Amino acid sequence: MLLGDIIGHAAKQFEKVGIDSAVADAELLAGHVLGLSRGGVQAACISGVEISTEEADQIFINYGRRQAREPLQHITGVAYFRNLELNVGSGVFIPRPETEFVAQLAINELLELDSPIAVDLGTGSGAIALAMATEVAGCKVFAVEKSPEALVYTQKNFEKYAGSNAQLADGDLSNCFPELNEKVSLVVSNPPYIPEQAIPRDPEVRLFDPAQALYGGADGMSVMHKVSATARRLLVPGGRLVVEHADSQGLQVCQLLLADGFSQVQSHQDLTGRDRAVTATK
Numbered sequence: 396m397l398l399g400d401i402i403g404h405a406a407k408q409f410e411k412v413g414i415d416s417a418v419a420d421a422e423l424l425a426g427h428v429l430g431l432s433r434g435g436v437q438a439a440c441i442s443g444v445e446i447s448t449e450e451a452d453q454i455f456i457n458y459g460r461r462q463a464r465e466p467l468q469h470i471t472g473v474a475y476f477r478n479l480e481l482n483v484g485s486g487v488f489i490p491r492p493e494t495e496f497v498a499q500l501a502i503n504e505l506l507e508l509d510s511p512i513a514v515d516l517g518t519g520s521g522a523i524a525l526a527m528a529t530e531v532a533g534c535k536v537f538a539v540e541k542s543p544e545a546l547v548y549t550q551k552n553f554e555k556y557a558g559s560n561a562q563l564a565d566g567d568l569s570n571c572f573p574e575l576n577e578k579v580s581l582v583v584s585n586p587p588y589i590p591e592q593a594i595p596r597d598p599e600v601r602l603f604d605p606a607q608a609l610y611g612g613a614d615g616m617s618v619m620h621k622v623s624a625t626a627r628r629l630l631v632p633g634g635r636l637v638v639e640h641a642d643s644q645g646l647q648v649c650q651l652l653l654a655d656g657f658s659q660v661q662s663h664q665d666l667t668g669r670d671r672a673v674t675a676t677k
């Protein structure tokens with residue numbers, strides 16, 4: 396069987412079910428089975444490479460899963476975040492490209508400080524925590540996650556990337572790290588913030604991201620309130636908070652942080668110009 400024919404057929408099927416990145420996904424899933432990069436797959440297609448029946452069968456299984464709108468990252472088991480190749484799968488939130496910019500805001504703050512302490516609330520795969528731990532020399536990072544299903548992946552990613560400067564805790568963010576009260580330089584969080592009734596349209600999100608990672612109560616702000624209170628407890632006076640939020644929530648989040656006593660509350664836009672993060676000072 397010609398690899399190029401298999402990929403061309405799959406891309407058409409993916410398009411029919413509404414997958415935007417149809418060709419890329421068909422190439423990446425074939426590459427996952429064949430041990431090739433996307434460029435390697437494209438080169439193999441151009442040179443008319445044929446694949447074995449066993450390889451084709453495995454690729455077809457992956458294509459069936461993707462056609463049912465299972466996320467690409469669940470099938471390959473990998474999500475890329477900044478310099479990290481994170482282990483992901485069913486039960487853990489797949490880190491998003493927009494969160495790379497939130498991690499950048501946190502990293503920029505930490506790079507200004509001497510031996511800072513950072514805390515990531517609701518760490519999921521460990522994406523933000525491990526980005527800080529690997530990109531900021533001398534930084535101590537603490538991360539908390541309460542979902543046992545997510546923690547399976549968090550632990551693997553911490554084993555892979557965390558040195559002695561990063562520590563993972565299992566539990567609710569509201570009462571995490573009491574030993575760090577008023578000692579933390581920066582708190583960062585990408586909490587669940589979707590209002591309960593605003594069910595996402597994309598099946599990849601609606602059916603496969605864990606509900607605990609998506610929904611933040613009736614107005615989407617319930618976990619944000621907890622993040623704000625926990626940050627007040629953990630931060631040194633003058634310490635900084637960085638939070639991600641939905642593009643419609645900029646004003647709400649600023650008002651919440653001001654009401655909780657934060658100052659220098661500032662909204663930040665992503666590359667498409669949408670409000671996606673707020674920074675503030677205790």
Ligand SMILES: C[S@@+](CC[C@H](N)C(=O)[O-])C[C@H]1O[C@@H](n2cnc3c(N)ncnc32)[C@H](O)[C@@H]1O
Pocket residue numbers: 488489490491494516517518519520521522523539540541542545566567568569584585586587588607608609618621
């Ligand atoms: C939107 S996901 C973000 C995950 C990761 N920080 C990222 O940016 O990819 C929110 C995470 O917070 C966790 N979470 C929700 N409520 C929590 C709580 N009360 N305490 C600890 N973790 C919580 C969820 O299980 C989920 O992993």
